[in-house]
Amino acid sequence: MSDRAEQQSFHDVASLEEIKEDGLKIVTIGKRSIVLMRREGRIHALGGKCPHKGAPLNKGAYCKSASHGDVLVCPWHKAVFSAETGKVVEPIAFEDLPRYPVEIVQGRIIVGARPLPSAPAVARQEGEHVLVLGGGAAAASVVYTLRHEGFAGKITIIGDEEWAPYDRTMLSKSFLLAEPSRRQAPDILDKNYYIRHNITRLQGRVTALDHHTKTVTLEDGQTLQGDHIVIATGSRPRSPDIAGIERDGVMGLHSQADALKMAEEITPDQPVILIGGGLIGLEVASSLRQKGVGVTIITNEGVPMEAQLGREIGLRLHQLHEENSVAFISDAQVTRIYGEGRVEGVELDDGMRLPCRHVLIATGVQPQSDYVRDSLKGPEGSVLVDEAMRAAPGVYAAGDVAAVTKDGRVWRVEHWRHAQVQGRIAAQAIMGFPVEKMPVPWFWTQQFGKKIEWLGWGEAFDHVLIEGALEDFKFLATYRSNNRVVALSGAGRATEMARAAVSFDEFAEKEAPSVPL
Numbered sequence: 001m002s003d004r005a006e007q008q009s010f011h012d013v014a015s016l017e018e019i020k021e022d023g024l025k026i027v028t029i030g031k032r033s034i035v036l037m038r039r040e041g042r043i044h045a046l047g048g049k050c051p052h053k054g055a056p057l058n059k060g061a062y063c064k065s066a067s068h069g070d071v072l073v074c075p076w077h078k079a080v081f082s083a084e085t086g087k088v089v090e091p092i093a094f095e096d097l098p099r100y101p102v103e104i105v106q107g108r109i110i111v112g113a114r115p116l117p118s119a120p121a122v123a124r125q126e127g128e129h130v131l132v133l134g135g136g137a138a139a140a141s142v143v144y145t146l147r148h149e150g151f152a153g154k155i156t157i158i159g160d161e162e163w164a165p166y167d168r169t170m171l172s173k174s175f176l177l178a179e180p181s182r183r184q185a186p187d188i189l190d191k192n193y194y195i196r197h198n199i200t201r202l203q204g205r206v207t208a209l210d211h212h213t214k215t216v217t218l219e220d221g222q223t224l225q226g227d228h229i230v231i232a233t234g235s236r237p238r239s240p241d242i243a244g245i246e247r248d249g250v251m252g253l254h255s256q257a258d259a260l261k262m263a264e265e266i267t268p269d270q271p272v273i274l275i276g277g278g279l280i281g282l283e284v285a286s287s288l289r290q291k292g293v294g295v296t297i298i299t300n301e302g303v304p305m306e307a308q309l310g311r312e313i314g315l316r317l318h319q320l321h322e323e324n325s326v327a328f329i330s331d332a333q334v335t336r337i338y339g340e341g342r343v344e345g346v347e348l349d350d351g352m353r354l355p356c357r358h359v360l361i362a363t364g365v366q367p368q369s370d371y372v373r374d375s376l377k378g379p380e381g382s383v384l385v386d387e388a389m390r391a392a393p394g395v396y397a398a399g400d401v402a403a404v405t406k407d408g409r410v411w412r413v414e415h416w417r418h419a420q421v422q423g424r425i426a427a428q429a430i431m432g433f434p435v436e437k438m439p440v441p442w443f444w445t446q447q448f449g450k451k452i453e454w455l456g457w458g459e460a461f462d463h464v465l466i467e468g469a470l471e472d473f474k475f476l477a478t479y480r481s482n483n484r485v486v487a488l489s490g491a492g493r494a495t496e497m498a499r500a501a502v503s504f505d506e507f508a509e510k511e512a513p514s515v516p517l
Helices: 137-148 256-265 279-290 311-323 416-430 494-502 504-509
Strands: 010-015 024-029 032-039 042-047 061-065 069-073 080-082 088-090 102-105 108-112 129-133 154-159 199-203 206-210 215-218 223-225 228-231 235-237 250-252 272-275 295-298 327-329 334-338 345-348 353-355 358-361 365-367 383-385 390-392 395-397 402-406 409-411 442-447 450-456 463-469 474-481 484-491
Touching: 010 024, 010 032, 032 069, 032 108, 042 102, 061 494, 069 494, 129 137, 129 223, 137 154, 137 228, 137 416, 228 416, 250 256, 272 279, 279 295, 279 311, 279 442, 311 327, 311 442, 311 450, 311 463, 383 390, 383 395, 395 416, 416 442, 450 494, 484 494, 484 504, 494 504
Parallel strands: 129 154, 129 228, 154 199, 228 395, 250 358, 272 295, 272 358, 295 327, 383 402
Antiparallel strands: 010 108, 024 032, 032 042, 061 069, 069 080, 080 088, 102 108, 206 215, 215 223, 235 365, 334 345, 345 353, 390 395, 402 409, 442 450, 450 484, 463 474, 474 484
């Protein structure tokens, strides 16, 4: 051991017997957190905290992925890392885990204190140019994956906001509760990342795309041409047909500018009417109530998110909001927003008037694709792509704007992690790598401190089986259609959901929980 001691110090950290087969154990060397994984007599040692948000990886899952072999899955946001190399193989993380040397000596696990060096990616495609249209999660995933995998050509990313790609999921959650000095959505990639990796950022709005010549025109008249184009302009809010919707005090939440305006202008003494009871609407209601704002939700759904989560979980969410003094109206709809100049209240179709200072619109989104020719479009103006996210030769789409054909159906998934998954696949296709199987979409919501995770393509279901305690938000739900598992949701079941995120098909083949609700 003396020769290698010259290179770095080694530490006896645990007994082999302390780690079960397929188990995880966290250890520390100095200030370094390291997670140990055991399978078939082998031990892997990787960094113990997810680089995305610092989640303790020993609370995640160590399992086998059909696409990536043995993997470690983050319990919080389902970043997936190769157990062998520590490399990110599925988002959300945009940084590899450090990998440590490890040996087993007389039943003891010996780990080196310094990470092993990682092999740099082989530089390729130096003379090519990738134009990325959009400044969200999918766009960030494209540029990161390109550089991470060795793309050495020119990359230009064009977004219509002043900020680099940021964590949009936080806008409806902690952002609205933060002190003014901390109202800044986290960057997806470090601010200096673009400079360090020679990526050009432009602010502008795309007005035209010629996909034959791969030429893009911006609102200011500037034109750019690339060898590859990635359409990642996301979505824009739907605007319901309601009289008075143009009045001052009517707001939506889609961008960081929207969230800043909402956080600054809405105070606890100003009641709010929220139109729409979907995911974003419920999260905004939760944040505003925790801020002390009075909130009334007007929705045409009697049970919140019943189509996604089922009636029982939807009723528990409804109860959670009512326990926190959110009011619901589902038997009448807004016909008019009234006021002299600015909002003074809303009028319902039953004649009732509800005074308020602000009206928040949360009635869904639609693809932002006005500049794309109709020949590339599918449902709702989405951009149709194949399994490689390819819309046309040299043209790709990813994120909310993209629609993927799967099992003979067209799917458009509006989830943040899935946008990053699609961006990664598009980047790999540009570089000529084999197309990875697209994982099952995953999303999460946090309302009044309760977190629910969901896995599925959004297929309709006819039966829900729930194991655990809905009341305590500690459950695992299995959704079936014709006795086929089509989705999962869970609360307080991070390990099971992490495992299912990479092996959904395997999970679906097993016997479902046997407690019907």
